[in-house]
Amino acid sequence: MSQPVTLVWLRRDLRVFDNTALQTAIRRGLPVAAVFVFDTGILDHLSRDDRRIGFIRDSVAELQAALTEKGIPLLVLHGRAEKEIPALAGRLNAAAVVCAEDYEPAAIERDNRIWRVLDADGREFVRVTDQAVFAKADVMSSQGRPYTVFTPYKNAWLQTYAQRYAAWQPADDWAAAARLQTALPDAARNPPPVPACADLGFQPQPSPFAAGETAAQAQLGRFLSHIADYGLTRDFPSKQGGSNLSPYLRFGLLSPRHLAFLAKQADCEGASVWLSELVWREFFMQILFHFPHAATENFRTEYRDLTWENNPLWLERWQRGQTGYPLVDAAMRCLIKTGTLHNRLRMVAACFLTKDLLTDWRHGERWFAEHLMDYDLAANSGNWQWAAGTGCDAQPYFRVFNPVLQSQKYDPDGHFIRRYVPELAHLGKDTIHAPWLAKNSIDTHDYPAPVVSHAEQREKAIAMFKAVKDKAAAGH
Known part of the structure; x- marks a missing residue:
């Protein structure tokens, strides 16, 4: 039997810096090997031209090179x-598999199935917190219940952060890793390169974001240079006042602990607003963990009986801009063109679909x-x-x-509209926001007239919600 190893399963943590799963594996004192799986259980449901695959593939390739330099x-x-x-844990004689835990219902079920197989083989399955600063039940009410309102959750989150991360430093055990890797078994050495998109069954697509941890850190640096203005500019799409970090955070190319630390260090109004957005992200994570039905059902039970119009032609016009x-x-055209x-x-697009077009939010959620x-x-x-x-x-529904x-x-000034x-x-x-209201005839080059009247649909939406809410309140 070969020297046992610790196997790190990388998923939504495609980085070297402050990677909890990697650092946890190193501290276990055995040689470390890492694995990334292009999971066909996920990929088989995606379009063959999904632009995310190339982004992930290139990020994994950069990560493979970075870990190779560290002997992993x-x-x-x-x-x-x-x-x-x-199967890989068996081939490598892994004493344990370490990964960053996921909070999506399907991922939790998958991981539990894997845990049962590993346990039967006498191997540990260690799940650690990485894609959130505070996960699952880390931030709970004084009654030990999950928060369902953001502001008290945020206040409790900030208090917990002050207690646990007052002197935060990124984990760094790479020196220990170098010593451990000398005993790495031959079966784990010299892995083949990352397969191309075509080998995975996908067509390479251009991405608006450069892939990899290096690009993520570069974008973080650019954002920090104007973070003070974030609260003033973030709502204006043509000003590029956002952070443009969300894909990097989504795939774990940045550490959420590091981002929270930087926000606190910046100590300005813009950073405070940005930190609130990071807390919103974790608020929804803990909602999904505690209430997994929220992914597919109306969270508020009084609205379970809403009867959406769900006009398919209206939905298609919304999807196509x-x-x-x-x-x-x-x-909507920006979404299709750039991802x-x-x-x-x-928010504007979602409100329009649900309140103006009276279409079930789940249709929009799936499109996004x-x-x-x-x-x-x-x-x-x-x-x-x-x-x-x-x-x-x-x-509020109204x-x-x-x-x-x-x-x-x-x-x-209509800059964003003109672009797309x-x-x-x-x-x-004076006319671009509502060309149908122009006093004089203007040429709109076959741009369509409004699909609905906002004023009329607003009243319908309010009436629809009020009727269902009143019925629920009456106990029917």
């Missing part, structure tokens, strides 16, 4: 993770899931329910964004 081989497999991981509302259409969407525009580079089930379902008014701590007013406020709705590029800022 990264093996890259293609197949069902629940078969590949136990042909609603006749320029800011909504610019947002990215500004946070303010996500297919196209967003930074798609995350907890954040996506949580934010869609927030916009629809059906989720925990959601906006708060309905006016798409024209949102356009005038957050894209006042070129048929309106010639219009001035």
Whole structure:
């Protein structure tokens, strides 16, 4: 029997810096090997031109090179993770498999199946916290219950952070790792290179984000240079005032502990606003963990009986950016073209689909899931329910964004609209937000008239929600 090893299964933690799973494995005192699995249980459900695959593939390739420099081989497999991981653990004589825990229901079920197989083989399965600063039940109410309202959760999160991370330093046991790796068995050495997208069955696609930890750190540096302005500029899509870090955080190319630390160190209003966004991310993670049904069902039970109109033609026009509302259409075309969407525009598009088009939020959630580079089930379902008014701590059902007013406020000069709705590029800022209201005839190059009347649909939406809420309150 060969020298036992600790096998690190990398998933949403594709980085070297402050990687909890890697550091935990090193501290166990055995040689370390790492593995990444292109899990066909996930890949088989994706479009063959999904742009995220190339981003992940290139990030894994950079990680393989970085780990090789530290003497840790990264093996890259293609197949069902629940078969590949136990099999590899057997081939390498792994005493334990270490990974960063996941909070999505399907991932938890998969990991539990793998744990049972490893346990039967006499191997440990060690799950650690990495994709969140505080996970699962780390931040609970004084009654020991999960928070379902953001503000008290945030206050408790900040208090817990102050207690646990007052003197945070990134974990660094690489010197110990170098000594351990001299006993690495031959079966783990010299892994083959990362397969190309074509080998995985996907067509390479251009990405708006450079892949890899190096690119992630570079973007973080750029953002920190103007973080003080974040609270003032983040709502304006044409100003590029956001952090542009979400895909890197989604795939673990950045450490959430490091980001929270940097936000606290910056000590300015912009950093405080950004930290709140990081806390929102973890709020939705703990909601999904404690209430897994929130991914597919209305969180608020009084709205379980909502009867959405679900007009398929309206849904298609929304998906393709042909609603006749320029800011909504610019947002949806941007999503299809780039795989990215500004946070303010996500809210505008989601509110329009649910409140103006009276379409079930789950249709929008699935569309975003297919196209967003930074798609995350907890954040996506949580934010869609927030916009629809059906989720925990959601906006009130009677708060309905006016798409024209949102356009005038957050894209006042029409720069973003002109970029993605070129048929309106010639219009001035007085007409581009609502061309159908122009006093004189204007050429809109076949741009469609509004699919619905916002004023009429707003009243319908409010009435629909109120009727269901009143019925639930009456006990029917």
